[in-house]
Amino acid sequence: xxxxxxxxxxxxxxxxxxxxxxxxxxxxxxxxxxxxxxxxxxxxxxxxxxxxxxxxxxxxxxxxxxxxxxxxxxxxxxxxxxxxxxxxxxxxxxxxxxxxxxxxxxxxxxxxxxxxxxxxxxxxxxxxxxxxxxxxxxxxxxxxxxxxxxxxxxxxxxxxxxxxxxxxxxxxxxxxxxxxxxxxxxxxxxxxxxxxxxxxxxxxxxxxxxxxxxxxxxxxxxxxxxxxxxxxxxxxxxxxxxxxxxxxxxxxxxxxxxxxxxxxxxxxxxxxxxxxxxxxxxxxxxxxxxxxxxxxxxxxxxxxxxxxxxxxxxxxxxxxxxxxxxxxxxxxxxxxxxxxxxxxxxxxxxxxxxxxxxxxxxxxxxxxxxxxxxxxxxxxxxxxxxxxxxxxxxxxxxxxxxxxxxxxxxxxxxxxxxxxxxxxxxxxxxxxxxxxxxxxxxxxxxxxxxxxxxxxxxxxxxxxxxxxxxxxxxxxxxxxx
Amino acid sequence: xxxxxxxxxxxxxxxxxxxxxxxxxxxxxxxxxxxxxxxxxxxxxxxxxxxxxxxxxxxxxxxxxxxxxxxxxxxxxxxxxxxxxxxxxxxxxxxxxxxxxxxxxxxxxxxxxxxxxxxxxxxxxxxxxxxxxxxxxxxxxxxxxxxxxxxxxxxxxxxxxxxxxxxxxxxxxxxxxxxxxxxxxxxxxxxxxxxxxxxxxxxxxxxxxxxxxxxxxxxxxxxxxxxxxxxxxxxxxxxxxxxxxxxxxxxxxxxxxxxxxxxxxxxxxxxxxxxxxxxxxxxxxxxxxxxxxxxxxxxxxxxxxxxxxxxxxxxxxxxxxxxxxxxxxxxxxxxxxxxxxxxxxxxxxxxxxxxxxxxxxxxxxxxxxxxxxxxxxxxxxxxxxxxxxxxxxxxxxxxxxxxxxxxxxxxxxxxxxxxxxxxxxxxxxxxxxxxx
Numbered sequence: 001x002x003x004x005x006x007x008x009x010x011x012x013x014x015x016x017x018x019x020x021x022x023x024x025x026x027x028x029x030x031x032x033x034x035x036x037x038x039x040x041x042x043x044x045x046x047x048x049x050x051x052x053x054x055x056x057x058x059x060x061x062x063x064x065x066x067x068x069x070x071x072x073x074x075x076x077x078x079x080x081x082x083x084x085x086x087x088x089x090x091x092x093x094x095x096x097x098x099x100x101x102x103x104x105x106x107x108x109x110x111x112x113x114x115x116x117x118x119x120x121x122x123x124x125x126x127x128x129x130x131x132x133x134x135x136x137x138x139x140x141x142x143x144x145x146x147x148x149x150x151x152x153x154x155x156x157x158x159x160x161x162x163x164x165x166x167x168x169x170x171x172x173x174x175x176x177x178x179x180x181x182x183x184x185x186x187x188x189x190x191x192x193x194x195x196x197x198x199x200x201x202x203x204x205x206x207x208x209x210x211x212x213x214x215x216x217x218x219x220x221x222x223x224x225x226x227x228x229x230x231x232x233x234x235x236x237x238x239x240x241x242x243x244x245x246x247x248x249x250x251x252x253x254x255x256x257x258x259x260x261x262x263x264x265x266x267x268x269x270x271x272x273x274x275x276x277x278x279x280x281x282x283x284x285x286x287x288x289x290x291x292x293x294x295x296x297x298x299x300x301x302x303x304x305x306x307x308x309x310x311x312x313x314x315x316x317x318x319x320x321x322x323x324x325x326x327x328x329x330x331x332x333x334x335x336x337x338x339x340x341x342x343x344x345x346x347x348x349x350x351x352x353x354x355x356x357x358x359x360x361x362x363x364x365x366x367x368x369x370x371x372x373x374x375x376x377x378x379x380x381x382x383x384x385x386x387x388x389x390x391x392x393x394x395x396x397x398x399x400x401x402x403x404x405x406x407x408x409x410x411x412x413x414x415x416x417x418x419x420x421x422x423x424x425x426x427x428x429x430x431x432x433x434x435x436x437x438x439x440x441x442x443x444x445x446x447x448x449x450x451x452x453x454x455x456x457x458x459x460x461x462x463x464x465x466x467x468x469x470x471x472x473x474x475x476x477x478x479x480x481x
Numbered sequence: 482x483x484x485x486x487x488x489x490x491x492x493x494x495x496x497x498x499x500x501x502x503x504x505x506x507x508x509x510x511x512x513x514x515x516x517x518x519x520x521x522x523x524x525x526x527x528x529x530x531x532x533x534x535x536x537x538x539x540x541x542x543x544x545x546x547x548x549x550x551x552x553x554x555x556x557x558x559x560x561x562x563x564x565x566x567x568x569x570x571x572x573x574x575x576x577x578x579x580x581x582x583x584x585x586x587x588x589x590x591x592x593x594x595x596x597x598x599x600x601x602x603x604x605x606x607x608x609x610x611x612x613x614x615x616x617x618x619x620x621x622x623x624x625x626x627x628x629x630x631x632x633x634x635x636x637x638x639x640x641x642x643x644x645x646x647x648x649x650x651x652x653x654x655x656x657x658x659x660x661x662x663x664x665x666x667x668x669x670x671x672x673x674x675x676x677x678x679x680x681x682x683x684x685x686x687x688x689x690x691x692x693x694x695x696x697x698x699x700x701x702x703x704x705x706x707x708x709x710x711x712x713x714x715x716x717x718x719x720x721x722x723x724x725x726x727x728x729x730x731x732x733x734x735x736x737x738x739x740x741x742x743x744x745x746x747x748x749x750x751x752x753x754x755x756x757x758x759x760x761x762x763x764x765x766x767x768x769x770x771x772x773x774x775x776x777x778x779x780x781x782x783x784x785x786x787x788x789x790x791x792x793x794x795x796x797x798x799x800x801x802x803x804x805x806x807x808x809x810x811x812x813x814x815x816x817x818x819x820x821x822x823x824x825x826x827x828x829x830x831x832x833x834x835x836x837x838x839x840x841x842x843x844x845x846x847x848x849x850x851x852x853x854x855x856x857x858x859x860x861x862x863x864x865x866x867x868x869x870x871x872x873x874x875x876x877x878x879x880x881x882x883x884x885x886x887x888x889x890x891x892x893x894x895x896x897x898x899x900x901x902x903x904x905x906x907x908x909x910x911x912x913x914x915x916x917x
Contacts, residue, residue, distance in 0.1 A: 103720075104804075105805050105834075106719065106804065127720065148665065151663060151665075159636075160663065160665075172894065176890045178888070178894070179888075182865050184801045184834060184865055185804070185833040185835060186626070186637075186833070187866075188884040189895055189914045190673055190895055191639060191675055192894060192895075194673070195668060195670075197669070198665050198668070215721075215722060216722075238581055241581060242580070244604060244693030244695075246692075283722075283724060283754075284722060284723070284724060284754065284758045284762055285761070286754075286757045286758035286760070286761035287754045287755055287757075290754075290755035290758060291755065343661045343663050343664055344661065345579065345581075345582040345661055346581060346583070346661075346662070347581035347582050375661075375662055375663045377663050410660050410661070412659040414664070415661075415664060415665065416663060418665050419665070419666060423666075427666065427667055430659070430667075432656065434649075434653045434654065434655050434656075435655055435656045435657060435667075435670075438649070438653075438655050439670065441901050441902070442670070442673070442901070443668075445894065445898045445901050457667065457668075458667070
């Protein structure tokens with residue numbers, strides 16, 4: 001759908017010439033997010049600088065029946081920030097201010113384009129941080145984190161993004177600019193903030209975020225344990241949770257990924273181990289000292305090859321660099337890959353890891369793993385080479401089998417990446433028609449004309465597939481999971 | 482009502498059995514909501530029955546108010562209409578519980594006590610401890626967004642509800658959320674239901690996140706001679722690495738009602754962790770209190786379930802403001818009560834800026850409204866806060882809306898949601914914000 005000249009003129013009137021991208025080359029930048037499988041360039045990209053500009057864009061698009069696609073940093077993994085049916089993309093990269101740091105209320109007000117890590121950097125000296133830490137945090141935006149309800153390694157202890165959002169400024173699909181929630185922790189009425197967080201821009205555009213700040217822990221301890229089998233590592237995870245210890249983070253990395261990380265980053269993971277667990281405790285110094293012993297013992301009980309405690313901040317940082325930048329080294333493993341982030345109940349971790357290996361063997365694909373084990377949140381990376389005939393098909397089949405296996409065990413389609421375009425057709429695996437119908441109707445109450453990020457989050461109506469152009473997947477230059 | 486009362490009674494009896502349909506005046510009287518007696522009470526024992534009841538009520542355009550344990554039945558504006566009370570206390574089964582998952586799926590009528598007993602052998606808990614205690618139902622606590630001292634560490638139902646099965650106004654059985662601790666599949670429908678007071682659907686089953694019971698716990702009463710000392714202490718506490726699991730601020734009247742030694746203001750607080758960490762943090766805590774003229778005494782663990790005593794009485798107000806203004810609002814509430822000639826006792830959540838005040842029954846409602854509720858509400862709303870009447874006599878509710886003001890834009894969205902899912906206005910009609 002091309003925009004008419006009048007609409008473009010009005011858009012330019014709202015955001016100014018420097019805030020509008022319409023050239024073919026310029027639009028290429030915006031044709032996909034980190035899930036490069038899905039490509040669809042918008043007809044124009046608007047880069048507003050204020051909530052009022054965003055509201056004006058939404059009203060214009062509503063009048064012209066033009067779809068709107070929101071975009072933060074474009075680091076999503078679900079084909080969320082791309083335009084399958086064209087329209088206007090609203091990029092928040094010129095709204096990056098910290099509006100207010102309010103330590104006495106332990107909150108901050110920020111613009112949606114602010115990079116996640118920048119906020120923690122700005123609050124560290126005051127003794128606080130923003131707890132949600134998706135691995136993309138050095139480049140992903142807080143508005144994007146809120147819109148996808150992002151997770152991260154430390155949400156095992158601290159909760160996911162929604163637990164850290166006190167309020168949102170939103171322009172709804174109906175063109176209303178509203179503040180939901182705020183600095184006060186409760187207010188009469190429905191929890192609209194809780195509904196808009198994670199809505200992937202389908203209910204409205206986030207133009208401001210009031211986030212909770214969390215006090216920095218008194219002490220941190222990071223433990224690396226290596227195992228000769230994935231089963232031992234998985235059983236260890238279950239045993240730690242069973243013992244009533246909830247670490248700040250509990251991550252698993254398998255042999256294939258360890259090798260790539262060591263070649264690419266050199267994080268000091270033991271080569272040759274079938275799996276390592278990266279276990280972090282934080283909190284009162286006496287508490288983590290007392291918990292570290294039992295955790296080390298549980299690792300040894302489950303035949304750990306080595307249990308190592310990071311001895312310095314530099315060593316700790318390196319261990320985390322390996323984990324957080326793991327996706328960046330996937331290029332060493334495979335020309336192409338599929339990634340999903342299904343969840344299983346924590347007790348089912350050993351079982352799903354067995355099934356995962358069987359599925360990989362059955363479809364003759366390598367499945368690499370680096371994931372949030374403590375939450376049961378998998379990140380299987382299904383490797384293939386699209387130059388080899390049939391490999392993509394086998395990878396897709398493995399992906400599907402694995403998703404079904406997770407749901408059979410009582411799990412969920414996506415734990416933190418979101419639905420986007422990628423998983424929208426998988427929702428019927430988890431929800432009945434009545435459930436999806438409820439969600440579709442909820443969507444309409446915010447977006448009566450169905451212009452907000454169409455085709456995302458819910459299974460599409462057959463008529464909505466126009467312009468959807470899947471292409472051969474390629475390896476992104478860098479990605480974070 | 483299109484059908485005759487006897488015909489309705491028969492139809493409901495068909496669904497839940499005659500002994501679970503109450504229709505005579507004496508049996509119905511205790512179910513009155515704000516003085517309004519329902520035409521019938523039905524007590525289904527499973528979700529499918531709830532679904533059939535609501536489908537029937539929708540077809541007959543009957544107004545329905547759901548009821549859990551009945552402890553918070555007075556929350557909300559007086560219903561505009563009330564035909565049927567849908568009592569959920571017989572939906573009392575723990576449906577799924579795998580201790581290793583730290584998740585449980587329970588029916589809405591399960592009481593907090595019953596669930597706690599179920600979880601105790603595995604040293605796990607649902608970290609919700611609202612005043613009124615263990616006799617309250619899980620569904621009711623979620624629908625009213627009730628919370629207690631444990632909110633300090635664990636949050637509220639908003640943070641703990643992972644998945645919800647509910648019945649829409651037309652009887653459609655619906656599921657939202659997930660049964661795992663982490664899921665972003667689809668909209669977070671459970672968030673919409675927490676605090677919705679049965680206006681969008683009737684919660685029949687909840688999947689909740691559990692927590693391990695910490696191995697050791699100690700509690701303190703920290704008494705302060707004046708508001709500025711308490712305020713200084715709370716600011717220092719919140720800015721320290723000490724991690725209490727419970728913390729509440731109680732005024733002298735509240736302390737008296739709970740039977741504790743009386744300070745002008747006291748912070749009741751517990752620290753739960755491994756024993757070493759409890760001791761280490763306890764020492765820091767006592768030092769911090771002393772630096773702010775605080776007097777530390779041990780508090781019996783058995784005090785926590787009795788804290789609700791501070792909030793008993795016919796009228797309960799709930800104020801929310803910016804957390805840093807908590808002592809200011811405590812003082813304002815006390816001053817306004819004095820002007821209204823009413824005694825109050827205050828219990829507040831310092832981590833969250835939420836304050837509850839029980840108003841002694843002696844004063845006339847018009848004066849409570851004029852001199853206490855309305856001016857305090859105006860002041861709070863001017864700073865982005867709110868004042869809600871959590872419980873109050875009809876005479877008071879007729880003087881002032883239970884919820885207070887809400888912005889026209891948010892009211893518009895709220896109205897669209899309510900109309901979408903309850904087009905005939907049959908679920909708890911009139912009770913919610915904006916008279917919805």
